[in-house]
Amino acid sequence: MEKPVILEGLYSAILMAHLLITFVLVGAMTHNLLIVVKYVRGKFGRKKLEWLYVRVAFWSYLLVYISGALIYPAFRVHIRAEAFDPLGWPTGLFEVKEHWGALGMALFVVYYLLRRNFDPEQEPDKLWFYVPLCVIINLIVWYKVIAGCYLSNLKGSW
Amino acid sequence: MKKSDLTYILGCTCAGAVGLFYCSVRWFSINLPRYYPTLHVWKMARMPGVPSQGWYAMQVFAYLCAAAVTIAVWMIVRYAAPKDAQLRPGTAKALGLTTSAAVLFSLGYIVYYKFSHWGIL
Numbered sequence: 358m359e360k361p362v363i364l365e366g367l368y369s370a371i372l373m374a375h376l377l378i379t380f381v382l383v384g385a386m387t388h389n390l391l392i393v394v395k396y397v398r399g400k401f402g403r404k405k406l407e408w409l410y411v412r413v414a415f416w417s418y419l420l421v422y423i424s425g426a427l428i429y430p431a432f433r434v435h436i437r438a439e440a441f442d443p444l445g446w447p448t449g450l451f452e453v454k455e456h457w458g459a460l461g462m463a464l465f466v467v468y469y470l471l472r473r474n475f476d477p478e479q480e481p482d483k484l485w486f487y488v489p490l491c492v493i494i495n496l497i498v499w500y501k502v503i504a505g506c507y508l509s510n511l512k513g514s515w
Numbered sequence: 516m517k518k519s520d521l522t523y524i525l526g527c528t529c530a531g532a533v534g535l536f537y538c539s540v541r542w543f544s545i546n547l548p549r550y551y552p553t554l555h556v557w558k559m560a561r562m563p564g565v566p567s568q569g570w571y572a573m574q575v576f577a578y579l580c581a582a583a584v585t586i587a588v589w590m591i592v593r594y595a596a597p598k599d600a601q602l603r604p605g606t607a608k609a610l611g612l613t614t615s616a617a618v619l620f621s622l623g624y625i626v627y628y629k630f631s632h633w634g635i636l
Contacts, residue, residue, distance in 0.1 A: 359553070360555060362552045362553060363552065363555070426571070429568065429570070430550070430552035430568065431552070433552055433566050433567075433568055434552050434553055434566050437566070438566040445633045445634045445635075446633055446634060446635050448633050449629050449630050449632065449633030449634070449635045450635075452629045452632075452633070453625060453626055453629050453630070455570055456537070456570070456573075456625045456629070457622060457625065459537070459570065459573070459574040459577070460533060460534055460537055460577075460618075460621065460622065460625075462574075463529065463530070463533040463577070463578060463581065464530055464533075464618065466529075467526040467529055467530045470522055470526060471522055471523065471526045473522075474518055474519045474522040475519040475522070475523065476519075480519060482602070482604040482607040482608065483519065483523050483607055483611070484611075485607055485608045485610075485611030485612060486523065486526070486527055486530075486607075486610065486611030486612075486614055486615065487611075489611065489612075489615035490530065490615065490618075493615070493618055493619065493622070496622075497622075
């Protein structure tokens with residue numbers, strides 16, 4: 358008898374958790390961006406809130422990343438290989454999502470440590486990396502949300 | 516050197532390096548282990564027609580290489596730079612913009628490679 362793919366029995370539950378934590382992530386990261394953009398104009402009134410958003414977004418990204426990695430084998434066999442690979446383009450959309458996600462994890466660690474160790478108001482020179490990094494991470498997060506939801510609509514379970 | 520300056524330099528190094536090392540797997544056709552979820556095994560060889568996952572090893576490779584470069588830069592800064600050295604505004608700007616460009620290049624390359632490979636472009 359063929360052994361089942363790892364965690365395929367928990368696929369739906371983990372996928373739902375993956376989605377729900379993504380809501381927290383995208384909310385925190387988007388709000389973070391709205392405050393960070395104001396730093397460029399010299400407005401630093403919501404620094405504490407911004408740091409809170411960074412922490413919430415960092416931990417939720419980590420959970421989204423781990424849950425995504427856990428369900429990937431079942432997704433690879435039952436959805437990607439069976440439904441997406443024959444078409445081609447959905448796999449292209451998904452693979453950008455997965456690779457951007459992996460880079461995003463490393464970028465998020467950098468972002469978190471950077472913010473933890475500097476005060477935007479006292480050291481505005483460091484905004485030359487902090488602001489673009491915030492925009493890039495938002496780009497990654499939003500691509501992952503849109504591509505993920507679209508692909509789940511194409512085929513979300515088996 | 517101030518902790519925030521050191522974190523900035525190391526953060527830029529790590530962010531730029533991880534993207535470039537990630538792409539280097541494709542540029543130099545580096546052979547990494549793949550996980551075969553239906554067989555429950557890791558193999559270096561590619562088995563045509565059997566679903567496999569190279570993503571896990573690819574990111575571990577990029578993270579470890581970027582960590583090695585970051586540690587090397589940390590050691591250089593720690594032992595070679597004067598203790599009272601400060602990151603100048605111009606250097607912070609150049610470093611930030613260069614790193615952002617490197618990260619965007621890596622993300623763009625991934626899109627180009629994957630979209631070309633899967634017939635979107």
